[in-house]
Amino acid sequence: MVAMAQSAPSAERLRKVDGFLAEAWADLARHDERLRPLAVEVRFDRGVAHLSGEVAGPAELRLVRDLVGRLTGVFGVWCRVGVGGREPVVVDLGCGATKQWPGNLGLDIYPAPGVNAVADLSGSLPLADDSVDVFFAVHILEHLIDFLPLLDECHRVLRPGGVLHVMSPWWRHVNAVADPTHVRLLDVQTFKGICGQRPPGTPRWYPLHVGCDGASIFADLTPLAPDDPAPDPNHLARFFD
Structure with a gap:
């Protein structure tokens, strides 16, 4: 059925x-x-x-x-x-001509009015370690065959306590499949794996908030240091099965 x-x-x-x-x-x-x-x-x-x-x-x-x-x-x-x-350093990944806030730094693979630096988001980001407070990845991950390298780069570049904001189409909504450039389907449970099921030695994330409105999924992730404890199971149960 x-x-x-x-x-x-x-x-x-x-x-x-x-x-x-x-x-x-x-x-x-x-x-x-x-x-x-x-x-x-x-x-x-x-x-x-x-x-x-x-x-x-x-x-x-x-x-x-x-x-x-x-x-x-x-x-x-x-x-x-x-x-x-100190004003936060905020970066829009794949912003095109539209940023979440006008003062953000925009990165995209193609030049556009809102792009401050051209960068291939499937490779290394042209940003120093611990230099960014907030990343926005709005309607980006679904366009990448493998988005884990991008998440690893965000982990490297974010300052301690920094946040990566993700928004992508929910896999059960028509928006997820209506765009032929979408190559990945995502769900809230995708971030369960990102935050807890990756191989030892890879960057780890703590989910501050994860949600779904029936059309899009949202995830607010902050990087964990290698010696930080794993997220509390009661906290994870707020978001994940």
């Missing part, structure tokens, strides 16, 4: 969910004394939380990320927050 694909939520429902999330976050920020002094703005767009502003240290940013990500209806937590007076 062939399983029927689930439909994505309507634009109207997503708009109402965004309104619910905004109210829920405002209420939490009013009543949690840890959040009151923080200059972080949280905006919701189709279930994705967009964080901007500035915090004094990485622990404060992690706190906001974790609390926002616990709200029911949040599919991803995308972040552009300054830490300790």
Whole structure:
């Protein structure tokens, strides 16, 4: 028996969910004394939380990320927050003419108005170790036959505590197969393997948040150091079977 694909939520429902999330976050920020002094703005767009502003240290940013990500209806937590007076270095991978934020550094294999540097994303990235705070890989991984080398490069380039934001078509949605340039199908469970089932000695990731809205999958990953403990099974159970 062939399983029927689930439909994505309507634009109207997503708009109402965004309104619910905004109210829920405002209420939490009013009543949690840890959040009151923080200059972080949280905006919701189709279930994705967009964080901007500035915090004094990485622990404060992690706190906001974790609390926002616990709200029911949040599919991803995308972040552009300054830490300790330093603006984050944010890179859009395969951005073409459109970046997630105008000030991001854009990398793509083809020149375009939004591209700051031409780079083959299936090879080495022209970026130094520990030099980037945030990567966006929006509708990129599904175009790569083997995207693990790109993830390894992101792991190398991200600073400790940095985040890789992934968005790709969900394998059961028509968008995954309608584009003939898509060569990979992805699911939330794909990131279970990325975060826990790779060979010893390969870069490891911690899933900050993973979600699916019925059309796209989202994953917010932060690099683990070689001596960092594995993610807690209770945390992994939030996202993976």
